[in-house]
Amino acid sequence: MPFRFLLYLQPVRYFSVPRLNGSYIYPKLESIPINILEGLQPNAKYTSQSARDYDLVWQAIHIGYTQGATFYKSFDPLPIKDEYVFLRSYFNPVWSLYVLLLRLGGLKNPFAEIGAFWYARSVKKQQLAKKAIQRTNFPEFQSTLVASKPMVSVIIPTLNRYDYLQDVLKDLEKQTYPHFEVIIVDQSDKFSASFYKGFNLEINLIHQKEKALWLARNTAVEVSKGELLLFFDDDSRVAKDWILQHLKCLDYFNAEGSSGVSLSTVGDAIPEHYSYFRISDQLDTGNVLLKKSVFKAIGLYDRQFEKQRMGDGEFGMRMYKNDYKNISNPFASRVHLKVGTGGLRQMGSWDAFRTTKLFSPRPIPSVLYFYRSYFETKRVLFALLKAVPPSIIHYRFKKNKKLLLLGIFVSILLLPFIIVQILISWNKAGKKLKEGPLIQSLD
Structure with missing residues (x-):
C-alpha cells in the first residue's frame, strides 16, 4: 500500500x-x-516527495483512471506526519483519531504520534468524486462488441421468491439488447415449472433440489451458451438498457468485468462515489457481467462459501490477483429490493456480521475463511476491530451515527460474548482453510 495507515482503515x-x-x-x-x-x-502539506507522488497516484485511481503502463511493486516508508495528512485528506477526521488511539495502544512513541496527528489537524478532506474523470462520449459510444451480437447468458439462482422473480423476468422481456438466454436455477421448496410458461424469453430452467447458491451459479456457468455471463438476483429490478450498458462498458474499457451499481429503492440517486467509471474494488454477483474466459482461467466459485456469504468477493479477489480488469459501471444499475424471505435470508447467512443467537459465530465463518486466505492475521484482526462493533446495531440503522456509537458501547459491555463468537467463527474458518478451496475448473 502507498500509505501504511491504510492497514487500519482498509485492511x-x-x-x-x-x-x-x-x-x-x-x-x-x-x-x-x-x-x-x-x-x-x-x-503541499506532505513533508516528503514520495508522499506527494503517492497521493497523486491515489487520486488518479480514485477519480477513475483505469490504465497505466507501469505499476508500483513496492513503496517507500513515509514520515508519520505524512500518514496522518493522508488520513485527513481522504477520510472523516474521526478515523484519524481512531488510528491515533490504536497506535498509542500499540505502544508507539506518544510524542511522535500526537505531534504528527496535531500537524495534520488543519487538512481538509478532499471530495474526489467531484473531480472524477468524465467519459462524456460513453452514451454515444458505438460498441463493436454490441454490433457483433454476442450471446449473453443471464444467470439467476432463485429460492422461494416467485412473486419477485415474476417482475425480474418482465424486466428482462423489455431489454433492448435481444441476444440473450436466461438460465434459472430454481431451488424453491414448492418448485413450479408452470410458473415459467408465458414469458417471452429463452429460458433454460434447472431444478436444483439442494439449496446451494454457489453450486447453482457454477452449474449455470457450466451449461451457459454465451461467452458473456451476466449474474443477477431474483429480487431486483433493472431498466430496459441494462444488458446493453454492461456490454458497452466491457467494450469501452477492454475489461473482463462490468460491475453494476446497486440501489435500495426505486428512484434513488446513484451514490456519488459510484456515479462514475472506475476500477471496481468489489464484485457483487447480483449485478455483474463477466467473460466466461475468466472462469476458464481461474476456476468456478469456491464452494467453501456454500450457504454463506462472500463467494463473489473471493472470486473478485482472484480476478484482481490475476490482473483482470473489473469496471464499476454507473450506467448499469439495479434496484435491489432485499426482500425479507427466501434466498440467503432463508439459509440464515444473509448478513455477514450480524448474528441471531448469542453463541452464533460472528462473523459467519466464510468471511474469516476469505480474509485468512488472502491476508495476514494482523489485517484480519484490524478488519474485525473495525467491522464487529457496528454490527451490534441492526442493518437498517447502520448509517445512523448515534446508534453506531451505541453499538460500540454495547460491544464493550458484551465483549466476552463477542470474543467467544469470533473464536467460534475463527475455528470454523480454520477447518475450511485446512480442507482447502473447493474450486472446480471450467473446461
Whole structure:
C-alpha cells in the first residue's frame, strides 16, 4: 500500500495487496498521462516527495483512471506526519483519531504520534468524486462488441421468491439488447415449472433440489451458451438498457468485468462515489457481467462459501490477483429490493456480521475463511476491530451515527460474548482453510 495507515482503515481491501505478478493497482506517476495529472491536486502539506507522488497516484485511481503502463511493486516508508495528512485528506477526521488511539495502544512513541496527528489537524478532506474523470462520449459510444451480437447468458439462482422473480423476468422481456438466454436455477421448496410458461424469453430452467447458491451459479456457468455471463438476483429490478450498458462498458474499457451499481429503492440517486467509471474494488454477483474466459482461467466459485456469504468477493479477489480488469459501471444499475424471505435470508447467512443467537459465530465463518486466505492475521484482526462493533446495531440503522456509537458501547459491555463468537467463527474458518478451496475448473 502507498500509505501504511491504510492497514487500519482498509485492511482487507483488494487494492491493499499485490497481484500475482508482484505489482499493485497503482500506476507509477510518470506513466499517468498529462491530461489526467492536470486534474489532480498536489498537497503541499506532505513533508516528503514520495508522499506527494503517492497521493497523486491515489487520486488518479480514485477519480477513475483505469490504465497505466507501469505499476508500483513496492513503496517507500513515509514520515508519520505524512500518514496522518493522508488520513485527513481522504477520510472523516474521526478515523484519524481512531488510528491515533490504536497506535498509542500499540505502544508507539506518544510524542511522535500526537505531534504528527496535531500537524495534520488543519487538512481538509478532499471530495474526489467531484473531480472524477468524465467519459462524456460513453452514451454515444458505438460498441463493436454490441454490433457483433454476442450471446449473453443471464444467470439467476432463485429460492422461494416467485412473486419477485415474476417482475425480474418482465424486466428482462423489455431489454433492448435481444441476444440473450436466461438460465434459472430454481431451488424453491414448492418448485413450479408452470410458473415459467408465458414469458417471452429463452429460458433454460434447472431444478436444483439442494439449496446451494454457489453450486447453482457454477452449474449455470457450466451449461451457459454465451461467452458473456451476466449474474443477477431474483429480487431486483433493472431498466430496459441494462444488458446493453454492461456490454458497452466491457467494450469501452477492454475489461473482463462490468460491475453494476446497486440501489435500495426505486428512484434513488446513484451514490456519488459510484456515479462514475472506475476500477471496481468489489464484485457483487447480483449485478455483474463477466467473460466466461475468466472462469476458464481461474476456476468456478469456491464452494467453501456454500450457504454463506462472500463467494463473489473471493472470486473478485482472484480476478484482481490475476490482473483482470473489473469496471464499476454507473450506467448499469439495479434496484435491489432485499426482500425479507427466501434466498440467503432463508439459509440464515444473509448478513455477514450480524448474528441471531448469542453463541452464533460472528462473523459467519466464510468471511474469516476469505480474509485468512488472502491476508495476514494482523489485517484480519484490524478488519474485525473495525467491522464487529457496528454490527451490534441492526442493518437498517447502520448509517445512523448515534446508534453506531451505541453499538460500540454495547460491544464493550458484551465483549466476552463477542470474543467467544469470533473464536467460534475463527475455528470454523480454520477447518475450511485446512480442507482447502473447493474450486472446480471450467473446461
